[in-house]
Amino acid sequence: MKKVSKPVLTFGAFTAIVVAAVVSLSSGASGRDDTQERPLISVETARIALQERYEIKATYPGRVRAGRRSQLGFERGGLLANVFADEGDVVSKGTVIAKLDQRQLKAQLVAAQAQVTAADAQVAEAKAAQDLAVATRERQRTLLEKGHISQQRFDDTEFQSRAADAGLASAKAQRASAKADRDALNVMLSLTDLVAPFDGFVVKRFADEGTVLAPGSPIFDFEERGPLEFVSGVPVDAVSGIKNGAKLAVAIGGTLYDASLDRIVNALDQNTRTAQLVLRLPQETSRLSGEVGKLSLSRMEIGTGFWAPLEALQEGERGLWTVFVAVPDMGGKGRIERHPVELLYSELGRAFVRGTPDNGSLLVTAGVDRLVAGQTVNITQPRS
Numbered sequence: 001m002k003k004v005s006k007p008v009l010t011f012g013a014f015t016a017i018v019v020a021a022v023v024s025l026s027s028g029a030s031g032r033d034d035t036q037e038r039p040l041i042s043v044e045t046a047r048i049a050l051q052e053r054y055e056i057k058a059t060y061p062g063r064v065r066a067g068r069r070s071q072l073g074f075e076r077g078g079l080l081a082n083v084f085a086d087e088g089d090v091v092s093k094g095t096v097i098a099k100l101d102q103r104q105l106k107a108q109l110v111a112a113q114a115q116v117t118a119a120d121a122q123v124a125e126a127k128a129a130q131d132l133a134v135a136t137r138e139r140q141r142t143l144l145e146k147g148h149i150s151q152q153r154f155d156d157t158e159f160q161s162r163a164a165d166a167g168l169a170s171a172k173a174q175r176a177s178a179k180a181d182r183d184a185l186n187v188m189l190s191l192t193d194l195v196a197p198f199d200g201f202v203v204k205r206f207a208d209e210g211t212v213l214a215p216g217s218p219i220f221d222f223e224e225r226g227p228l229e230f231v232s233g234v235p236v237d238a239v240s241g242i243k244n245g246a247k248l249a250v251a252i253g254g255t256l257y258d259a260s261l262d263r264i265v266n267a268l269d270q271n272t273r274t275a276q277l278v279l280r281l282p283q284e285t286s287r288l289s290g291e292v293g294k295l296s297l298s299r300m301e302i303g304t305g306f307w308a309p310l311e312a313l314q315e316g317e318r319g320l321w322t323v324f325v326a327v328p329d330m331g332g333k334g335r336i337e338r339h340p341v342e343l344l345y346s347e348l349g350r351a352f353v354r355g356t357p358d359n360g361s362l363l364v365t366a367g368v369d370r371l372v373a374g375q376t377v378n379i380t381q382p383r384s
Contacts, residue, residue, distance in 0.1 A: 042378040044366050048361045049307075053301060054305065055301075061295075063290060067226055069221070069224065071220070072218065077217070079211075080219070081101040081209065091200060094195055113182055123168070123172055130165055136160065137157045201222075203222065205220055233272050244261055244264070250293055261279050262279060305341075306352070307351070308365075309365050312365045314369070323338075324363075333377065333379065339355050340355055
């Protein structure tokens with residue numbers, strides 16, 4: 001008989017059997033985990049409230065300025081003799097703040113006054129001559145009527161009377177001319193005093209005593225003390241519907257002021273192509289001219305849509321965005337739907353969008369990066 005040999009288990013075969021057993025055990029354990037139900041994601045929602053218009057808010061830079069600001073100087077040139085104000089000085093209206101040298105004008109004024117005095121004497125002399133001529137003419141008229149003198153004699157006295165009248169008129173004209181010269185010098189002398197045109201303060205001083213000034217050279221930059229203005233340039237379409245007297249919010253240095261629209265300049269700024277709004281700040285406003293601030297404006301835009309938190313938006317395709325809506329099911333669960341939306345306007349933390357979600361739908365407001373369309377989730381109590 002032929003002897004049958006028994007199979008021999010090699011080391012390699014033994015190793016293969018052990019590995020297969022381990023894999024089988026691992027597969028069994030994995031199969032048991034897959035049969036367990038995973039917990040559902042909970043999502044926060046808010047009810048969509050469709051509306052037919054929305055408010056757009058925008059801020060525009062501007063600056064504070066005084067109601068009036070002038071560069072003060074002398075109408076005529078001359079030597080600057082005195083300066084009575086310096087930068088920062090508060091000055092009342094009518095106060096003399098600088099003087100030109102007046103010596104030459106004062107000498108001319110003395111001479112002009114002498115001319116007026118001489119003209120007054122000439123008028124008095126001419127008046128006396130006229131009185132004499134009138135009296136002589138009347139006596140000669142009486143003699144003529146009695147036949148004691150000839151007509152020729154009377155005509156001579158009549159001519160002398162008329163000459164006296166002309167002499168008096170000439171003397172009066174010369175006196176008027178002398179007075180006009182004197183008055184002109186008084187005006188010129190008054191112009192050597194530089195006075196404050198309104199209550200204000202000196203912003204800058206440009207010249208000191210001893211400077212020879214040309215006519216119109218500025219001596220002071222002078223600013224009014226009074227209600228301050230705020231000037232801002234805004235786009236033309238932003239001023240539509242705004243009326244004079246409207247109350248607008250202006251923020252300066254962290255403080256919010258309730259300003260009143262004084263006027264809209266009826267011409268665009270040539271550099272910025274914006275409309276200039278001039279607002280009156282409250283009387284008690286204590287700011288410095290030149291400070292910058294921001295003007296807040298709002299306007300209503302027509303468009304059907306709803307407000308959504310910015311974190312509820314995901315970037316979509318072709319310039320659109322998407323939002324997730326939770327469709328409620330039984331037991332507080334729901335199914336996720338994806339909806340494309342168009343972003344119309346955004347502001348702090350939220351955006352106004354339009355799209356396919358219905359009014360009252362449950363918008364997922366956070367955690368959208370964890371969601372996919374069709375996913376089942378737990379829905380928390382929605383915000384109204």
